[in-house]
Amino acid sequence: MEPEKYCLERSCMTLGLGLTRKCNLSCPMCYYRQKLFSSPYNSADKFIIDNINKNLDEVCGEVSSCELELSKLVTILSEIKKVGTILLGLEGEPLCHSEFLKIVEICSHYSDKQIVVTNGLLLSRNHIEQFNRYNVTTVILSCDADNKETYEQLRRGGNFIKFCRNAKLSARLFNGETMIHTVIHSGNTEVVEKMPVLAHNLGITRISLAQLRENSWSEKHGLRRADEVHLVDCLTKMIRNAEYYGIKIIFDNFFAFGEQLINIKNIFSDYSNILLKPFSRCPYPWLFSSILSDGRIFPCCGDIKPFAIDSYNFESVFNSPEHRYLKKVWSGDEKLPEVCINCMIGK
Secondary structure, rough: OOHHOOOOHHHHHHEOOOOEOOOOOOOOOHHHHHHHHHOHHHOHHHHHHHHOOOHHHHOOOOHOEEEHHHHHHHHHHHOOOOOOEEEEEOOOOOOHHHHHHHHHHHHHHHHHHEEEOOOOOOHHHHHHHHHHOEEEEEEEEOOOOOOOOHHHHOOOOOOHHHHHHHHHHHHHHHHOEEEEEEEOOOOOOOOOHHHHHHHHHHHOEEEEEEOOOOOOOHHHHHOOOOOOHHHHHHHHHHHHHHHOOOEEEEEOOOOOOOHHHHHHHOOOOOOOOOEOOOOOOHHHHHHHHEOOOOOOOOHHHHHHHEEEEOOOOOHHHHHHHHHHHHHHHOOOOOOOHHHHHOOHHHH
């Protein structure tokens, strides 16, 4: 079978859902805040931070329409029928969706499992009870610093004490796994080493790591990928701390590629508490697709522009012309396009 037409079984597929563009934070490294996803909300950054303590609907009222409507979600999922995993965590903060709890229930009928990616600040006992009631297996909490000052610089509008409280609640009450996701960049290499200590204090046993995906928004705020020296230094200290506290470190598949990946593997090969399983080609065209809050398809996590489709059947969502093209180039049939070369995996 030709590689560009090949599609895995439904149980292997992950469908990402962008539920809303609303967010209760304004993080300087956010990939979704660059021009491609510009909206009245994104351009009203200062307004939202100045009014962060107001009612969420009041603050985000300008973009109340930037939500995936329940009726449209049901239509989409009923056409796709079922997939292995539904990932709730693209674009804005999923818990900002006015019908988030209902969405978890709906998605349980169309997936084997669900994963929720959240900044954790809106997480409540009610959310966790809903996760336990349905098929949510993993809650991933975004956190990039172990202390109040740095955390609140990077998670603008956030509250470190509230994050810790909610993270402890999830670790204690959620029946699945609660883990921390940390993005390493030039603004946090000095504090990342202590993330395992924070995880231990919160009752969390896993941390996943990614490097900053540089974008126009992060550049505007002076954040860059960490240089090699600082990266290796902070990783060395972090992994030693993780080993001491019994924390598992999981490297995102896009964390490093090529020579940098080889160097990291050589440096940390003696540690048993890290998980680094790189791939030789990008798996996203074969395993993943996502639907944004406005209904457009986003075929991967890279720079390919989202596009509209006429029908949301399984073939259209997971084997679109864009998916087939990416499968073809990553199978070696054609030269990689610039969007892939610019992506982490293409470097």
